[in-house]
Amino acid sequence: MIDAGSAHALGHGFRNTALLQQALTHRSFGQPHNERLEFVGDAVLNCVIAVELFSRFGGVPEGDLSRLRAALVNQASLAERAQSISLSTHIRLGAGEINSGGAQRPSMLADALEALVGAVFLDGGYGEARAAILRLFGEALDTIDPVTFGKDPKTALQEWLQGRRRPLPEYRLLGTSGAAHRQQFLVECIVDGLDINTTGTGGSRRIAEQSAARAALDILESRGA
Numbered sequence: 001m002i003d004a005g006s007a008h009a010l011g012h013g014f015r016n017t018a019l020l021q022q023a024l025t026h027r028s029f030g031q032p033h034n035e036r037l038e039f040v041g042d043a044v045l046n047c048v049i050a051v052e053l054f055s056r057f058g059g060v061p062e063g064d065l066s067r068l069r070a071a072l073v074n075q076a077s078l079a080e081r082a083q084s085i086s087l088s089t090h091i092r093l094g095a096g097e098i099n100s101g102g103a104q105r106p107s108m109l110a111d112a113l114e115a116l117v118g119a120v121f122l123d124g125g126y127g128e129a130r131a132a133i134l135r136l137f138g139e140a141l142d143t144i145d146p147v148t149f150g151k152d153p154k155t156a157l158q159e160w161l162q163g164r165r166r167p168l169p170e171y172r173l174l175g176t177s178g179a180a181h182r183q184q185f186l187v188e189c190i191v192d193g194l195d196i197n198t199t200g201t202g203g204s205r206r207i208a209e210q211s212a213a214r215a216a217l218d219i220l221e222s223r224g225a
Contacts, residue, residue, distance in 0.1 A: 009085035010132035012120045021092075023119035024112065026102070028094030034115035041118030044126075045073050048133045057146045064146060071150025072137060078110035081136045087112055153213035157189075160220065167192045169216065171209045174199065184208075189216050196220070 014020045019037070027033040049072055053065050060068075071077070082088065088103040091112050102108050113136075121129035134141070148156040161168055174186040185205045189198045189212035196219055200211025 009135075010116070010120060011135055012124055012128055012132050014119070014123050016123050019119040019123050020116075023115040024090050025092045026094070026097060026108065026112070028097045028102070029092040030094075034112060037115035037118035037122070038111050039118070040121060041114035041116065044121045044129050045078075045114060045117055045133060048130045049073055049137065052134070052137075052141060056141065060146045067150045068144065068146060072140060072144075075106050075110045077140075078113045079106035082109035082113040084136075087116070148217075153210050153217055157191075157213045157217055160217070161191065166194065169213065171212065173205060187212050189213055191216055194220075 022032045023034050023037050025033045027035060046069065049069050050065070053060075053068050057065065057068075088109060091103050091108065093102050097103070097108075117129060117133060120132050148160070151159070157169055170190045170192070172188045172190070174188050176183050176185050178184045182203075184201055184203065185208040187200050187202075187205060187208035189200065189209070190196070196216050198212045198215035198219065200208045200213070200215060202208035202211050
């Protein structure tokens with residue numbers, strides 16, 4: 001008997017349990033597996049999130065709505081939500097995938113969650129699927145800032161400063177460490193006039209700058225700016 005725990009976490013009781021079983025079956029386990037349901041679930045997820053963003057943010061242009069949707073419906077986001085309902089413990093895998101830790105792989109978790117959404121849609125219709133998706137994404141939808149959400153930290157920081165006619169941040173390379181093929185970069189971000197001086201590290205200068213910018217944004221957010 002397939003464990004329906006993850007489906008119950010979405011608030012849906014399956015009438016056709018074969019759909020649930022298929023949604024939780026990876027191709028390494030056997031047929032029928034969840035790839036066709038994943039195809040349906042991907043479309044339903046994007047539709048529901050798109051309509052929800054359209055309804056909530058009436059003044060936001062199409063390009064920004066697309067950015068918000070992409071930031072919500074991506075592999076990392078879906079994998080995180082899959083873990084929040086313990087989906088990894090219910091996926092049926094072949095021996096090779098089990099031994100390699102496949103159930104914890106973000107791509108597999110994201111695919112399984114899409115398949116589960118597709119199964120809910122086919123079993124209960126659009127209303128049931130929408131309700132399940134909003135249970136997963138409700139908190140994120142309630143708290144996102146459409147101006148900054150989904151933007152990389154450097155862009156968000158620059159736009160925040162430009163919007164308040166503040167000088168743009170200055171990034172300085174403080175140093176590098178490690179072997180040539182595994183260097184770590186240390187970068188400083190300075191925002192004149194706001195008493196902000198942060199540092200960030202990363203495997204490239206760009207990543208280190210993003211980290212420093214994120215730290216600067218965290219300071220601004222902590223101040224309620």
